[in-house]
């Protein structure tokens with residue numbers, strides 16, 4: 233039952249009754265995943281170090297390396313995702329090359345005729361003259377249905393030697409080698425020939441040339457390790473890639489960087505590192521750690537040129553990054569989260585330890601920081617407080633009275649917006665939810681949380697909530713399943729930050745603001761969501777929310793076998809805490825424009841109904857119709873629905889839902905009261 237979990241702050245991370253057989257069966261496959269990763273990176277690390285000098289262009293020439301690019305709509309595409317496809321065909325495109333229009337039309341026809349048999353087709357745009365908005369408009373006008381990959385750094389096109397609009401490049405996913413290169417006339421035969429003994433001869437292609445101002449090898453030879461490359465690494469990578477840091481290896485000097493250079497190139501091409509996955513075209517973020525296009529070009533061109541040491545000092549060896557215990561400074565209060573021994577393998581149930589609040593006065597918290605004891609096993613920690621009157625049931629359901637911070641790697645600290653805070657009254661307890669993932673050795677974890685207090689009462693409440701749908705169900709083998717829910721605001725507010733969250737099958741995530749007049753604005757898009765990284769995206773300028781506006785959260789799940797993280801594509805996946813289940817869960821924080829700590833205006837009942845309507849209202853028309861109600865509610869409501877539907881429009885809006893929830897709660901309490909004397913429970 234998730235209902236009660238929606239109360240209060242609404243962190244509905246219910247403990248699901250785990251089917252223990254299922255858990256056991258799956259554990260082998262899933263829980264060893266981190267070990268595999270770990271071992272793999274060690275093996276690769278060893279390999280990298282032993283072939284130090286192989287990191288030259290020639291090593292990249294034989295096969296097309298993996299990449300991730302966003303298309304004109306902002307959707308991410310990964311080349312190696314198509315491993316099982318019979319072929320992948322790319323046509324180079326640039327809107328200024330009008331001559332290739334007829335060829336593009338033929339390419340579209342070819343794509344349409346081969347799609348059903350699993351062949352993949354992309355347009356690839358390396359042109360610096362086209363931006364995404366222009367590409368989207370061009371695609372619309374020309375009725376282009378093939379995704380146009382927007383190669384903004386030109387790095388992917390350079391390495392593919394894709395320099396002339398209209399040129400077709402056919403790849404064999406078995407080897408990732410180019411099997412054909414030339415005009416569209418031969419493309420059909422070339423696609424058919426992939427994986428057969430036939431060969432369609434490539435031909436020099438005389439298409440419309442596209443400018444590549446950064447591609448000249450002589451320029452790459454000018455890139456200095458000490459002056460150009462190392463400073464970028466220091467700025468964007470070393471915070472984690474340092475001794476004892478979060479990253480699996482330390483960028484401690486030139487030799488380490490050289491050894492890892494093929495991998496650095498790969499993680500930049502696939503947008504895996506730095507771990508910042510927001511679409512750079514949407515939103516401006518306080519904690520943006522992404523690379524600029526120029527930075528990515530500098531590093532990759534330097535690597536492709538053999539990663540030479542060059543003259544001068546080695547900044548990475550000379551200035552060491554200082555690891556500090558508490559990045560925000562010495563906390564006002566440090567709490568030891570009760571220690572826990574994580575077994576070497578198997579599935580560990582979520583832990584919900586508490587610590588009695590040691591303070592005898594109320595405090596306003598302005599920031600929190602989590603220090604995981606053993607980083608390898610701590611998957612995430614949620615921290616908040618519960619009042620003295622919290623029942624065991626509420627505690628089990630993780631119903632925080634105040635939510636403080638969600639830790640995951642890369643999300644260690646959170647400072648609330650200026651002059652806002654979370655009030656923690658004396659008494660009560662701090663409550664934690666810890667998710668551990670065994671890593672092949674027994675590990676004793678002793679994590680800590682540091683809290684920072686306001687000296688004076690802040691002006692406003694820092695409020696946090698979630699857009700959730702605990703009724704989700706993801707069909708087996710579906711590659712792009714979408715789930716949507718929303719939260720409607722009853723008062724003008726400022727939106728401060730967003731946290732998309734999903735599990736192994738989550739591949740993309742989006743938040744939009746919809747005004748009462750139906751206009752929508754995307755405020756965050758994470759087109760290649762990475763389960764390893766649970767990031768908070770903090771706006772530089774808080775987003776203004778009008779009364780009646782909705783925050784719509786969408787997540788796409790890949791439950792197909794092509795998703796390498798998917799533990800079981802045959803399974804219909806329900807909501808659940810563990811990573812092999814799924815969540816539609818988008819956390820957000822806000823302040824009310826008209827609220828002060830002297831005069832609170834938050835309406836709990838409204839907030840709960842808003843959330844509830846927000847996931848039941850599948851057609852987003854603002855009310856829950858009978859058809860949209862899940863079965864379990866229908867049964868209870870056969871007579872009640874129309875009684876609650878005061879305006880008689882066949883659907884329940886948020887206000888009507890409030891009445892309904894009140895009635896259901898009373899009903900449940902009555903049932904409970906009737907049961908108690910009979911069972912003698914509690």
Ligand code: HEC
Pocket residue numbers: 273274276277465468469470471472473478479480492495496499504505506507521523641642764
């Ligand atoms: C917030 C911390 C963080 C930052 C910043 C960061 N990394 Fe990483 N990096 C990690 C972690 C953790 C992993 C392993 C898990 C993963 O790949 O997601 C990793 C993995 C890697 C790997 C793969 C190594 C392996 O053994 O799998 C490379 C290469 C890498 N990072 C390079 C970089 C570069 C280059 C930058 C800067 C442009 C960077 N990282 C920034 C934390 C970070």
